[in-house]
Amino acid sequence: MFVGVLLLQALFVVRAYWAPHNEFGFQMFPEASRWQAQVVRVTADGERIPIDHTWSERVTVRGLGHPGYAQHANNGLASQIAFLDAALAWVAANTPDDHTTRYYEATVTEWHNADPPVVTVLRSPERPLP
């Protein structure tokens, strides 16, 4: 048991150098990076509608409820962007009463430490519409 736990711990510490959330890797305060995202839902006819309070009621953690203002990426940018990407997919898959949205899209501005900003676009899987 003792050796097994230590081997597992060593694995987690090494894995943390590429895993976005670095679970049990103990890479604390890894970056001073910031991020900000404009999240919209894109309807079947191409209209881009900014998210409203229904998003922040469903996405309550990791600073994702209000992505529109620049925030510190607590566990690093990779973790934050992975969570935002997962949140887009989760909301798209868990809003069965929404019959108009085709997909969710986030235009993300990332400031990795002192580097120049980088803009990326994330998109949820497309939803089947009636």
Next chain:
Amino acid sequence: MRPSLPRLPSLALLDTEVSTRRLRWLCVPVGLIAAWHLLGVVRHERRSRDVFHVPYRGLGWLPDLSPAVFTVVMVTGLAAGVLMAAGAWRRVTTKVTFAVVAYHLALSATNFHHNRAYLVIVLFCLAATPLDRPSAPAWTLWLLRIECSVVYAASGVSKLVDPDWAGGTVTWLRVVHQEAQVRASVLPGWVADVLVDRGAHRLIAPAIVATELAIAASPWFRRTRPWALALAVAFHVSIEVSSRVETFSYLAVAVIVLIWIETPRLTRGERMFDTRANGVQQPVVDVEGTRAHPLRPEGSRRARPGLAGVECRWRQPRLGA
């Protein structure tokens, strides 16, 4: 004449019985910290399955509980944490607290925070120890000591290999992003000026990295141990003042102090093993400090501390014995 090599303690050391006194004391702060953590979960995360969450691959078999059942489970863990801190049925309450805190952590990647991971590790070590007995195999205490060092070493090394961190960019930007709060704080103006100065962070950041590495390594040596504990307390006070890290500061200080500090109250019963000439460790005193076998004064040399301060008293076999 061949030079004699120093003898290293074998893994049999892990199975030797040591007093559970340290870990029983550790139950008090850890039980309260776990209860405090679970209170927050009960208050804010009852609808966890109805809001965004990220189940771990491979852990899909974990039951996705309804809000009512989830609350009952978390309150059970909370009560177990309080009872564990109070010293009641520790063998059961440590396991229940560990199970509930680990379940919550494993439910979703969004629940992951380093302080919670450390709490799970500490609870595992406590749950794996038969705390209702005065003595137990030493491996859980050793594991906890190693894990304690791993936390600081992993953090320190990750910063050391990151040029942005080691060069001070990260710490400087963290302060600059919060300059208004820094200047509005109780800190004197000249301290705030130093903290927002880019050049100062070329010294501050390496000092932080060195501190983490020192806290990881120093407790393993008796001479540096008191300094390591003092450094750890000061380090976590500074973190608690400057950052929001949930219960990490309290947990980290409680663990490192209680598993390493040497006071008669905690170490009584740890000096209890004697290595005879045949290499077999024999109990010298029992776990409560009562002599079971008298030390042989004629064979004693200078007592060497055990590898991790478990305070084993080693006795060198005499040549030709």
